[in-house]
Amino acid sequence: MPPPARAKSARTLGIDRFLERWLPQIVVSPLFAASLIFVYGFIVWTVYISFTRSGVLPSYNLAGLLQYERLWSTPRWYVALQNLFVFSGLFIAGCMAIGILLAILLDQRIRIEGVIRTIYLYPMALSFIVTGTAWKWILNPTLGIEKFVQELGFPGFSFDWLIDPHMAIYTVVIAGVWQSSGYVMALFLAGLRSVDDEIIRAAAIDGAGPVRTYATIILPIIRPVFLSSIIVLAHIAIKSYDLVVALTNGGPGYATDLPATFMYSFAFQRSELGVAAASAVMMLVTIMAIIVPYLYSELRGGRK
Amino acid sequence: MNGEGIVRRKGARQAVLRALLFTVLGLFCLVYLMPLVVMISTSLKSLAEIRTGSFIALPREVTFDAWAKAWNSACVGVRCNGLAPYMWNSVAMVVPAVVISTFLGAVNGYALTKWRFRGADTIFALMLFGAFIPFQVVLLPMARTLGYFGLAGSTYGLILVHTVYGLAFTTLFFRNFFVSVSDGIVQAAKIDGAGFFAIFFKLMLPMAVPTIVVTVIWQFTQIWNDFLFGIAFTVGDSNPATVALNNIVASSTGVKEYNVDMAAAIIAGLPTLLVYVLAGNYFVRGLAAGAVKG
Numbered sequence: 001m002p003p004p005a006r007a008k009s010a011r012t013l014g015i016d017r018f019l020e021r022w023l024p025q026i027v028v029s030p031l032f033a034a035s036l037i038f039v040y041g042f043i044v045w046t047v048y049i050s051f052t053r054s055g056v057l058p059s060y061n062l063a064g065l066l067q068y069e070r071l072w073s074t075p076r077w078y079v080a081l082q083n084l085f086v087f088s089g090l091f092i093a094g095c096m097a098i099g100i101l102l103a104i105l106l107d108q109r110i111r112i113e114g115v116i117r118t119i120y121l122y123p124m125a126l127s128f129i130v131t132g133t134a135w136k137w138i139l140n141p142t143l144g145i146e147k148f149v150q151e152l153g154f155p156g157f158s159f160d161w162l163i164d165p166h167m168a169i170y171t172v173v174i175a176g177v178w179q180s181s182g183y184v185m186a187l188f189l190a191g192l193r194s195v196d197d198e199i200i201r202a203a204a205i206d207g208a209g210p211v212r213t214y215a216t217i218i219l220p221i222i223r224p225v226f227l228s229s230i231i232v233l234a235h236i237a238i239k240s241y242d243l244v245v246a247l248t249n250g251g252p253g254y255a256t257d258l259p260a261t262f263m264y265s266f267a268f269q270r271s272e273l274g275v276a277a278a279s280a281v282m283m284l285v286t287i288m289a290i291i292v293p294y295l296y297s298e299l300r301g302g303r304k
Numbered sequence: 305m306n307g308e309g310i311v312r313r314k315g316a317r318q319a320v321l322r323a324l325l326f327t328v329l330g331l332f333c334l335v336y337l338m339p340l341v342v343m344i345s346t347s348l349k350s351l352a353e354i355r356t357g358s359f360i361a362l363p364r365e366v367t368f369d370a371w372a373k374a375w376n377s378a379c380v381g382v383r384c385n386g387l388a389p390y391m392w393n394s395v396a397m398v399v400p401a402v403v404i405s406t407f408l409g410a411v412n413g414y415a416l417t418k419w420r421f422r423g424a425d426t427i428f429a430l431m432l433f434g435a436f437i438p439f440q441v442v443l444l445p446m447a448r449t450l451g452y453f454g455l456a457g458s459t460y461g462l463i464l465v466h467t468v469y470g471l472a473f474t475t476l477f478f479r480n481f482f483v484s485v486s487d488g489i490v491q492a493a494k495i496d497g498a499g500f501f502a503i504f505f506k507l508m509l510p511m512a513v514p515t516i517v518v519t520v521i522w523q524f525t526q527i528w529n530d531f532l533f534g535i536a537f538t539v540g541d542s543n544p545a546t547v548a549l550n551n552i553v554a555s556s557t558g559v560k561e562y563n564v565d566m567a568a569a570i571i572a573g574l575p576t577l578l579v580y581v582l583a584g585n586y587f588v589r590g591l592a593a594g595a596v597k598g
Contacts, residue, residue: 125580
C-alpha cells in the first residue's frame with residue numbers, strides 16, 4: 001500500500017517506486033563488483049600471467065605451461081611442498097589432539113573454567129610475528145632452552161633445531177601448535193556443550209565409563225566439529241607465511257620454505273612473476289579442493 | 305553432589321581423578337603462559353643479565369630501558385625512531401578499515417537477507433569464496449593496481465586492501481545474524497512506510513549491536529595482526545607495526561638486543577591482547593563464526 005496523503009508528483013513517485021524495487025540490488029552491487037574485480041578478476045589475472053613468459057615485468061604473450069615446467073623443476077619448490085606436508089600434517093594432528101583433550105578436560109564443570117579458557121586461547125589474539133619473535137628467543141640455540149637445560153646439570157645437552165636445516169621446520173610446528181590449539185579447544189568445547197545432557201545421563205545409567213562415553217557416544221555426535229576444525233587448520237597451514245618469516249625467515253637457506261614464502265620470494269625478491277604466479281595458482285587450487293566441497297555442503301545444509 | 309560432569313564417581317577414586325584433571329589443566333596453563341612470561345621477563349632485564357642468566361629466570365633487577373628504546377629509539381632498518389611511528393601507522397590503517405568494512409558488511413548482510421532478491425544467495429556464495437582464497441593469488445595484481453592508482457606504499461592503499469578482503473567475513477557475520485531476525489518485523493515496518501535505509505538504521509542496526517561488536521573485534525584483530533599485505537604493499541615509513549617489529553628483530557647490525565626485541569613484540573601485540581582480555585567472549589564468537597558453522 002502506498003503511503004497515504006502525500007502530495008508527490010508522478011515523477012518522484014516513479015523514482016520512489018524504482019528505488020523501492022531496486023535499492024537492495026543497488027546497495028549490494030558495488031560490493032559485489034568489488035568482489036568480482038578484487039577476487040575473481042585478480043585470480044584470472046594471476047592465472048593468465050602464470051601461462052605467459054613474464055619475468056621481471058608482466059608479459060601478456062602466452063607461453064603455454066612454461067612457468068609450470070620451471071616451477072616443477074625448481075628444487076626449492078619441492079622443499080616448500082615437502083615442508084607443507086610435514087608442517088600441515090603435524091600442525092593439524094597436534095592442534096586436534098591437544099585441542100580435543102583440553103576441551104574434554106574443561107568440560108568437567110571446572111569452577112575456574114573461564115580463566116583457564118582465556119589462558120589457552122590468548123595466543124590466537126596475537127600476531128604470528130609477535131609469538132614468532134617470542135619462540136625465536138626461547139628456541140635460541142645459545143641463550144634459550146639449550147643453555148637452561150645445560151645449566152640444570154646436562155652440559156652435553158644440545159637443542160639447535162632453529163638453525164638445523166633438517167629440524168627447523170619442527171620449530172615452526174611447535175610454535176604453530178602452541179598458537180592454534182586453543183582454537184580447536186574452543187570449537188570442541190562449544191560442540192561438547194551442545195550435546196544433550198539426556199544422552200550423557202543415559203550412557204551413565206548404562207554403566208559406560210567416562211572414556212567410553214566420550215569415545216563412543218559424545219565425540220561421534222559432534223563429528224561435524226572435526227570436519228570444520230580440520231578445514232580451518234588446513235586453511236591456516238596452507239596460508240602460513242608470517243610464522244615462518246618471524247621464526248626462521250625460511251632458513252637456514254630455504255630449508256623451512258613453505259609455498260607462501262616461496263611465492264613471496266619469487267614475486268617480490270627475485271622478480272620471477274611467472275613462476276610466482278604459477279606457485280600462487282597451485283596454492284589456490286589446493287585450497288579450493290578443500291574449501292569448495294566444504295562450503296557447498298555447509299551452504300546447502302544451512303538452508304532450511 | 306551430582307553435577308560433576310562425566311567424571312562423577314564418588315569417593316577416593318573421584319578425588320584422585322579430580323586432582324589429575326587439575327594437574328593436567330594447570331600444566332597446560334604453564335605451557336601457554338610460558339612464552340608470554342618469558343617475553344615480559346626478558347624485556348625487563350638488562351642485556352648483561354640476559355647473557356649470564358637463564359632465559360626463564362625472572363629479572364633480578366627490573367629496568368624499563370628496553371621498553372623505552374623499543375618505543376622510540378630502536379632501529380627499524382636505517383631509521384632509529386623506535387616502534388612508535390609504526391604503531392600510529394597501524395592505528396591509522398586499522399580504524400578506517402574496521403569501520404568501513406564493518407559498516408559495508410552490515411548493509412550487505414541486511415540487503416541479502418531481508419530484501420531477498422533473485423540471485424541473492426548466489427551473490428553471497430560468490431562473495432564468501434573471497435574469504436578463503438590464499439592471498440598470494442591476489443598479491444601481484446593488487447601491487448600493480450595500487451601502483452596504478454598511486455596508492456602503493458601508502459596507508460590508504462592498505463585501508464583499501466583490508467576493506468576489500470575483509471568484506472567477505474563481515475558480510476558473513478551480519479548475514480548469519482540477520483537470517484535469524486524474524487522477517488515479520490521488516491514486513492511490518494515496510495507496511496508502515498519505512499524504506500530500506502530507515503529499517504536498516506532504526507530497526508536492524510540497534511538489534512545487531514552484539515554482531516557489530518563481534519565483527520569489529522574480529523576485523524581489528526585480523527587487520528592489526530596482518531603481516532603479508534603490510535610487507536607487500538608498504539615501504540619503510542608507512543610500514544604497519546607488525547612489519548616494523550619483524551625488521552627490528554631481523555636486523556643483523558650491531559649487538560643483538562633481545563630485551564628490546566621482546567619489549568617491541570609486547571608493544572606490537574598489546575592492542576589485540578587488551579581487546580582479547582576486555583572482550584574475550586566476543587572474540588571467541590568471532591572465531592566460531594570464522595569456522596563457518598552452518
